[in-house]
Amino acid sequence: MPSPETVAAVRAAITPAAMRGHVARISGIDPLVEGDPLKVRSRDAASPDNALVVSALARRLHDLGLTVRRHEFSWRGRRLSNVEAEFPVAAADSAVLITAHLDSTAARGEFFDSSGRPRPYDPALDPAPGADDDGSGTAAVLATAECLSAMIAEGRAPARTIRFVLFNAEEQGLVGSKAYARAAAAAGDRIVGVLQMDMIAGFQGGTPTMEIHTGSSVPGPVVGASDALGGLVAQAAPAVAADFSLQALAGSGDPAAGRSDHASFHERGWAAAAVCENFFDDTAPATGTRQYHMPGDTLLDEDHDTDYAAAIARTVAAAALTLAGL
Numbered sequence: 001m002p003s004p005e006t007v008a009a010v011r012a013a014i015t016p017a018a019m020r021g022h023v024a025r026i027s028g029i030d031p032l033v034e035g036d037p038l039k040v041r042s043r044d045a046a047s048p049d050n051a052l053v054v055s056a057l058a059r060r061l062h063d064l065g066l067t068v069r070r071h072e073f074s075w076r077g078r079r080l081s082n083v084e085a086e087f088p089v090a091a092a093d094s095a096v097l098i099t100a101h102l103d104s105t106a107a108r109g110e111f112f113d114s115s116g117r118p119r120p121y122d123p124a125l126d127p128a129p130g131a132d133d134d135g136s137g138t139a140a141v142l143a144t145a146e147c148l149s150a151m152i153a154e155g156r157a158p159a160r161t162i163r164f165v166l167f168n169a170e171e172q173g174l175v176g177s178k179a180y181a182r183a184a185a186a187a188g189d190r191i192v193g194v195l196q197m198d199m200i201a202g203f204q205g206g207t208p209t210m211e212i213h214t215g216s217s218v219p220g221p222v223v224g225a226s227d228a229l230g231g232l233v234a235q236a237a238p239a240v241a242a243d244f245s246l247q248a249l250a251g252s253g254d255p256a257a258g259r260s261d262h263a264s265f266h267e268r269g270w271a272a273a274a275v276c277e278n279f280f281d282d283t284a285p286a287t288g289t290r291q292y293h294m295p296g297d298t299l300l301d302e303d304h305d306t307d308y309a310a311a312i313a314r315t316v317a318a319a320a321l322t323l324a325g326l
């Protein structure tokens, strides 16, 4: 269970206003960088704005006092980067990863040429704001980093290394996280758990529901370890998201198995969970976004709810920081 001090820190740092500010900057509502008028059109891996967002996110995390590293990989002849920001703890037994994906897509949108005929999505040029997918998860990672930074400034000290990682090219087949997990395994990294947030702002109304996905087709100890990690998230929820209904989706039948970056860590045998809005569970009408992979996935969309997103972000942050010994 999260300590009262951690709950207080999480509540102070991970607010709807903080979430809204981060999403606004990376999804084209506000300028990406203060003092520069450029607004992000798309974070698609094929968009020229993708690299600008990588730089802005790296700078923001660096300014929080974290050790930032760009993890580069190749995709279709391009060099893309994941962004990693670490608070290292000497002699720690392992690291806790708090993650999301920074890229976007609008591949389900309808687009028309100059004579009004339907044409395919152009990933280099068309708008793909991805405010929910996964601007919301990216904002949550940034807000959690701000929370940690404030806790460190107050003299708190984690027992485990904490890493914030923003993956690129998730929408292209988990490309960035697969490259990251492969490199982490080759480097002999010890990772106690990966908490991925992917789409946490879509809420049409009704009972707020949080889905906790730990399912995987990968057999072995990773199954129980991932389920236990999901249990930590569920345990943290009452303190910071009291009105939420929780849905734990586990096993190989989990509809999100293999569908977000947590899967890249399952493949390497590491415990991982993905937390999201009510989107993948088909036992009841979904309350998540109706703008999935469309140009209408904006901060101003009626399904985008920053109060809801902040509550999920607080839950995951509380679980992650507790796992890190705070």
Ligand SMILES: [Zn+2]
Pocket (backbone or CB within 6 Å): 101, 133, 134, 170, 198, 199
């Ligand atoms: Zn996503």
